[in-house]
Structures are given as structure tokens and as C-alpha cells.
Amino acid sequence: MATRMRILRILGWTAGIVVCLLLILVIYVEMNWDAPQDRPVSDLRAPADSATIAQGEYIYKYQSLCWGCHADPSAESAADPGAFPQPSGGFLFDLRNAGPGFGLWYSRNITSDAGTGIGEWTDGEIVQALREGIAKKRTLFPIMPIDWYHGMADEDLLALAAYLRTLPPVQNKVPDNEPSLFAKALFTFGMLKPKEATTEPVIRPQREITPEYGKYLANNLAGCADCHTPRNLQNGQFYYDSLFAGSSFAYGEDEGAPMISFAGNITPDMETGIGTWSEEQFITAVTAGVLPDGSVLTTHMPYAYYKFWSPEDLKAVYAYLQTVAPIRRTVPDSRLVADLSSAQSVERGAILFKARCQACHGRNSRGAPPTNVSLAEVSASLSDAELMEFISTGEMSLNMPGFAKTLSDKEVSDVVVFIRSIETK
Ligand code: HEC
Ligand code: HEC
Ligand code: HEC
Incomplete structure (x- = not known):
């Protein structure tokens, strides 16, 4: 009996100490997590020309x-x-x-x-x-x-x-x-901390079609490396030894988008990467969202904005990606996660529009930054057949991708039904 009491007492003390330590830890974290970073700020001044x-x-x-x-x-x-x-x-x-x-x-x-x-x-x-x-x-x-x-x-x-x-x-x-x-x-505890201070001037590489300049663009200016490199999902760290081998998570999933996609492997691996792509195929994918097989990328890949890049910048990125280590790694295909099975034509069209068209044409098709056109207005002058034809073939010179290889005729017709429904609202 006495030993039992003693054990219980020890257990009680231990639990008490653990709780106290945890409390102290929590208080310590609460008091210190946002400690100010007193680092000198550079006196660089922006020119205003x-x-x-x-x-x-x-x-x-x-x-x-x-x-x-x-x-x-x-x-x-x-x-x-x-x-x-x-x-x-x-x-x-x-x-x-x-x-x-x-x-x-x-x-x-x-x-x-x-x-x-x-x-x-x-x-x-x-x-x-x-x-x-x-x-x-x-x-x-x-x-x-x-x-x-x-x-x-x-x-x-x-x-x-x-x-x-x-x-x-x-x-x-x-x-x-x-x-x-x-x-x-x-x-x-310093697992999240500022990057080290930069004390020397960082010089921009010459704007030339060189791997060096392409590396700067793909890694430091544009988010190619950020989106296309796998990472440890527990702590967010990148796997720097697998640069450009494809994302570890699906874009669109967190926002509950109807369509999700993984950023692909863009290393020069011959089978799982883009090793067999010509410069032209690469530029078409990056600026028009159209792959060599004619299918259209989701707009999680911001190609609608990359079309405004200068040709030298695009070519430099291609030249650079040819030089990175080829890595064999496949990411899952993009897929529609919204359930279309029980939806009416117009609802299906609305979901497909959100998944495929909204990033360029805006909510309710009123136009988004890269595409200043109101579909509701322009579609008024087109017949259903003309609209379907246009959506299927697209117009590369306008940066409107053709969806013939990506959407079935039925899906295109559902989208047209949806576009018509906006017009009358
Ligand atoms: C992927 C999303 C994302 C992109 C791209 C992005 N930012 Fe941010 N930015 C954020 C978030 C989120 C914060 C705030 C983080 C926090 O509060 O700790 C932030 C913070 C900032 C801050 C600090 C503002 C403050 O009041 O603390 C500045 C300045 C800034 N961003 C400028 C830029 C510029 C310029 C670019 C383009 C080169 C850019 N951001 C691109 C998401 C982004
Ligand atoms: C915001 C994230 C994001 C950024 C930034 C981004 N991408 Fe992507 N990229 C994606 C996603 C997601 C896909 C896949 C889309 C799909 O499967 O429909 C993709 C697909 C691609 C593809 C097609 C790959 C294949 O095998 O199908 C290429 C090529 C590509 N991106 C190149 C680039 C380049 C070059 C840059 C920088 C200039 C870049 N991406 C920036 C997210 C991004
Ligand atoms: C990458 C951006 C992008 C995506 C994605 C996109 N469009 Fe477009 N679309 C455009 C651009 C740019 C134009 C040309 C606008 C202009 O005339 O200036 C256009 C034009 C159109 C037109 C013709 C308007 C006219 O002037 O006759 C229709 C119809 C259309 N899009 C429907 C769609 C539908 C439906 C989808 C989805 C299945 C879609 N688009 C996806 C960019 C896009």
C-alpha cells in the first residue's frame, strides 16, 4: 500500500513537472517568437528614371x-x-x-x-x-x-x-x-529565420541568351524553380538536389479549385522531363500553354503572363534548363476534382469555365488582366457553332489556346451554354 502511494506520488510529481515545463516552453515561445531583427538596412537608393x-x-x-x-x-x-x-x-x-x-x-x-x-x-x-x-x-x-x-x-x-x-x-x-x-x-528556435545578410553588391547577368542569364531568371526572378522543385512538406524545405524535377503538391488543392495540377518535371530528362523538346516547343508551352501533343496546360502555370516576356528571356531560360541535371521523376497528371456527373449542362459549363477559362477571362467572363475582353459581349455576335469552333481551334496570335485536344465536344458545348447564361443575366 505504501509503495503504491509512493509510486502515485512520484507519477503525480512527474506529470506536474512535465506540464510545468510545457507551460514554460509555451510562454517562452509566445514571448520570443517575434523578437525584432536588428540588422542594418542598406542605403541603396532606387533611381526614378x-x-x-x-x-x-x-x-x-x-x-x-x-x-x-x-x-x-x-x-x-x-x-x-x-x-x-x-x-x-x-x-x-x-x-x-x-x-x-x-x-x-x-x-x-x-x-x-x-x-x-x-x-x-x-x-x-x-x-x-x-x-x-x-x-x-x-x-x-x-x-x-x-x-x-x-x-x-x-x-x-x-x-x-x-x-x-x-x-x-x-x-x-x-x-x-x-x-x-x-x-x-x-x-x-530558428528553423524559420531570415536569409543571411547581403553585404556585397549583386550584379545582374547581361541580358543575353546564355545559361547564366537564364539561370538568374528561372531561379531568382520568375518562380520557375519555386513552383517546379519538389520539397519536404513537413518543413517546406526544397530538395535542392532535385531542382526543377516537379512539385510535391498539387496546385489548386488548397483553394478548392475544380482542377488541380502538379508543376511538371522540366529537367532535360528524356522520358520524364523535357529533354526531347525543341526550343520552339518549350516557348509555345511557356507562353501559350500548349504542349507538343496539342493539349492545354492549366492556368496554375502562369503562361498567360509569360507571353509578354522578351524572346531573349525565354530563350535564355530554355538554354539554362538544358544544362541542369536530368532527373527521372514523374508527377501526376492534372485532373478535374469537381464532380460533374449529376450537374446540369449549365452547371457543368460553369465548373469547366472556372477550371479552364476563368484565369484569363475573369469571373463571369468580364476579363482578367491578360485578356481584356468580355466574353458575354463578344459571344453575342457569334452563333453556337462559331463559338464552339473558336474555342476548339483557338487563336495563337491572340494567345487564346485551342481546346480541341483538351475538352470533348460535349464539354465545349457545356461551356458555351454557360457563356450564354451569363449574357442574359
Ligand atoms: C507567393 C506569394 C507572393 C509573391 C509571389 C510575392 N509576395 Fe510579397 N509577400 C507575400 C506574403 C504572404 C507576405 C507577408 C508574409 C508575412 O506577413 O510574414 C509578403 C510580404 C511582402 C513585403 C513586406 C510587406 C510588409 O508590410 O511586411 C513586401 C515589401 C513584398 N511582399 C513585396 C513583394 C514584391 C515586390 C513581390 C514580387 C517581386 C512579391 N512581394 C511577391 C506573398 C507574396
Ligand atoms: C505558380 C507556379 C508556377 C510557376 C511560377 C511556373 N510554373 Fe510551370 N507549371 C506549373 C504547373 C502547375 C504546371 C502543370 C500544369 C498542368 O499540368 O496542366 C506547369 C507546367 C509547366 C510546363 C509543362 C511541363 C510538362 O511536362 O507538361 C513547362 C515547360 C513549364 N511549366 C515551365 C515553366 C517555366 C519555364 C517557368 C518560369 C518561367 C514556370 N514554368 C513557372 C506551375 C508553375
Ligand atoms: C491563356 C489565356 C486564355 C485562356 C486559358 C482562355 N482564353 Fe479565351 N481568349 C484569350 C485571349 C487573349 C483572347 C483574345 C482576346 C482579344 O480578342 O483580344 C480570347 C478570346 C476568346 C474568345 C473570342 C472572343 C472574340 O473576340 O471573338 C472566346 C469565345 C474565348 N476566348 C473563349 C474561351 C473559353 C471558353 C475558354 C476556356 C475553355 C478560354 N477562352 C480560355 C485568352 C484565353
Whole structure:
């Protein structure tokens, strides 16, 4: 009896100590996770000439697609549907169910509004946010591809800063992030930390059709490496020994999109990669979304924006990808996850439109940034047969892909039924 009591007492103490230690740990994490990063900020200054601003705009809109994450989803520009939305922030990344759970994160307002945006930041502070992942002493959660932006040249970072300053200020107070305890622990114990400080100037490679320049584009400016490289889904780390061997997760799944797709293997492997593709086939896939077999990529691959790249930039990326290590790795095909079986024609058309057309034609087909055309309007002057014909063959010169190899006649006709239904609303 006495021994039993003693054991129970010891057990009680042990449990008590464990609970206390856990509490102390939680308190420690809560107090320390957002400790300010007191690192010097560079005094780099952005030139404000028109060539610099144009370079910043090109990177912002077509190469890094900054606006895609920084647009406020609630502020759909109804008045000007084809316009790029302002980067006033608030796009929610709900990572509560990603891996062990990282909480709720919002993109920030990067317009020049003084109170809610970055109007009062210095150029050096903007550079530090992108290159080191420190935003006014705060360590950023790595949703923005800082691992890759880290190698961005001074010239391009400053061009981005110069361009951001030309955008109109939009007052929009983005909600505070809600990191999970796990995310806070990662910050506290240094698993999530800023990139090392850059102390030397980073020079942009010459704009020439060379693997060196292509490497800079594919890794540091455009997100090719970020989307196309597999990673460890528990801690988000990239497998750098498998550069460009394809994503480890499906794009579209987190947002509940009707269609999901894995970023493919774009190493020069002959069977599972793009080793047999000609430069022309590569450029057609990257700028028009059309593969050598005639099928159309999902718009999770931002080809609609890559069509605005200069030919040298595209060729340089091709030249570079030819030189990376070929890796044998297959990713699953894209697939429709929405259930079409019980839907009516118009509902099926709506789902297919969302999966296949919306990224370019906008919600309710009013036009999205790359495609300033209202389908409801133009389709009024076309017969059903003409519409079906156009959707099936497309018009490469306009960057409208043809869907004959991707959608069945029945599916195209469902989409037409849907487009007609918008017109009458
Ligand atoms: C994949 C999405 C994504 C892309 C692409 C992206 N960002 Fe971000 N960015 C974010 C998120 C999310 C945050 C906030 C993270 C946090 O709060 O910890 C952020 C933070 C920032 C910040 C810090 C703002 C602040 O108030 O703390 C700046 C500046 C910024 N981004 C600029 C840019 C620029 C310029 C580009 C293009 C080169 C870009 N971003 C591309 C998602 C993105
Ligand atoms: C936001 C993520 C994202 C970015 C950024 C991105 N891709 Fe993709 N890419 C994808 C996805 C997803 C697919 C697959 C789409 C599908 O299966 O329909 C894809 C497909 C491709 C394909 C076709 C591969 C095949 O075998 O079918 C090529 C080639 C390609 N991307 C090249 C590039 C290049 C070059 C860049 C940079 C300039 C780039 N991608 C940037 C997500 C991305
Ligand atoms: C990569 C972007 C992209 C995708 C994806 C896309 N379109 Fe288009 N579409 C365009 C562009 C660009 C135009 C030409 C706009 C213009 O005339 O300036 C166009 C034009 C059209 C037109 C003809 C308008 C006219 O001027 O006669 C129709 C109809 C159309 N698209 C339907 C669709 C349907 C349906 C889908 C989905 C199955 C789709 N598009 C997917 C970019 C796209």
C-alpha cells in the first residue's frame, strides 16, 4: 500500500513537472517568437528614371507576378476588368491544415499608402524584405519565395521599389497574421529565420541568351524553380538536389479549385522531363500553354503572363534548363476534382469555365488582366457553332489556346451554354 502511494506520488510529481515545463516552453515561445531583427538596412537608393520604372513593371507584372499574391481579393476592379489589381494586400493563405499547421497568413499592402502600406519605407527596407525576409525588423513567414529572391540583383530590386512607388496609395488595413503555436516555435528556435545578410553588391547577368542569364531568371526572378522543385512538406524545405524535377503538391488543392495540377518535371530528362523538346516547343508551352501533343496546360502555370516576356528571356531560360541535371521523376497528371456527373449542362459549363477559362477571362467572363475582353459581349455576335469552333481551334496570335485536344465536344458545348447564361443575366 505504501509503495503504491509512493509510486502515485512520484507519477503525480512527474506529470506536474512535465506540464510545468510545457507551460514554460509555451510562454517562452509566445514571448520570443517575434523578437525584432536588428540588422542594418542598406542605403541603396532606387533611381526614378523611366527605364528603371519600366524594368520594375516588367518584373512585377510578368516575371515575378508580385501582384498575383498581393492583390486584395475583395477589391475586384469591376470598373476596369482587364486592369491589374492594386497590391493592397489581404490575400489569405490559410495554412491551418498544411503539414503540421502554420496558421493564417495574409499578403501585405505594398501600395505607397503611408499608414497601411509601405509609403514610409526606405528603398533599403523594401530590398531587405525581398532579399532577406525582414520587413521592418519582423521576420517574414516564407510564403513569398525569399529563398529564390535572395539572389535578386540590386538593380532589379531597386527597379521593383521604383515601380511600386508609382502605384497609387490604397488605404487597406490588412488583418494581423495568426501564426499557429507550431509556426511560432519554428521562429523561436530558428528553423524559420531570415536569409543571411547581403553585404556585397549583386550584379545582374547581361541580358543575353546564355545559361547564366537564364539561370538568374528561372531561379531568382520568375518562380520557375519555386513552383517546379519538389520539397519536404513537413518543413517546406526544397530538395535542392532535385531542382526543377516537379512539385510535391498539387496546385489548386488548397483553394478548392475544380482542377488541380502538379508543376511538371522540366529537367532535360528524356522520358520524364523535357529533354526531347525543341526550343520552339518549350516557348509555345511557356507562353501559350500548349504542349507538343496539342493539349492545354492549366492556368496554375502562369503562361498567360509569360507571353509578354522578351524572346531573349525565354530563350535564355530554355538554354539554362538544358544544362541542369536530368532527373527521372514523374508527377501526376492534372485532373478535374469537381464532380460533374449529376450537374446540369449549365452547371457543368460553369465548373469547366472556372477550371479552364476563368484565369484569363475573369469571373463571369468580364476579363482578367491578360485578356481584356468580355466574353458575354463578344459571344453575342457569334452563333453556337462559331463559338464552339473558336474555342476548339483557338487563336495563337491572340494567345487564346485551342481546346480541341483538351475538352470533348460535349464539354465545349457545356461551356458555351454557360457563356450564354451569363449574357442574359
Ligand atoms: C507567393 C506569394 C507572393 C509573391 C509571389 C510575392 N509576395 Fe510579397 N509577400 C507575400 C506574403 C504572404 C507576405 C507577408 C508574409 C508575412 O506577413 O510574414 C509578403 C510580404 C511582402 C513585403 C513586406 C510587406 C510588409 O508590410 O511586411 C513586401 C515589401 C513584398 N511582399 C513585396 C513583394 C514584391 C515586390 C513581390 C514580387 C517581386 C512579391 N512581394 C511577391 C506573398 C507574396
Ligand atoms: C505558380 C507556379 C508556377 C510557376 C511560377 C511556373 N510554373 Fe510551370 N507549371 C506549373 C504547373 C502547375 C504546371 C502543370 C500544369 C498542368 O499540368 O496542366 C506547369 C507546367 C509547366 C510546363 C509543362 C511541363 C510538362 O511536362 O507538361 C513547362 C515547360 C513549364 N511549366 C515551365 C515553366 C517555366 C519555364 C517557368 C518560369 C518561367 C514556370 N514554368 C513557372 C506551375 C508553375
Ligand atoms: C491563356 C489565356 C486564355 C485562356 C486559358 C482562355 N482564353 Fe479565351 N481568349 C484569350 C485571349 C487573349 C483572347 C483574345 C482576346 C482579344 O480578342 O483580344 C480570347 C478570346 C476568346 C474568345 C473570342 C472572343 C472574340 O473576340 O471573338 C472566346 C469565345 C474565348 N476566348 C473563349 C474561351 C473559353 C471558353 C475558354 C476556356 C475553355 C478560354 N477562352 C480560355 C485568352 C484565353
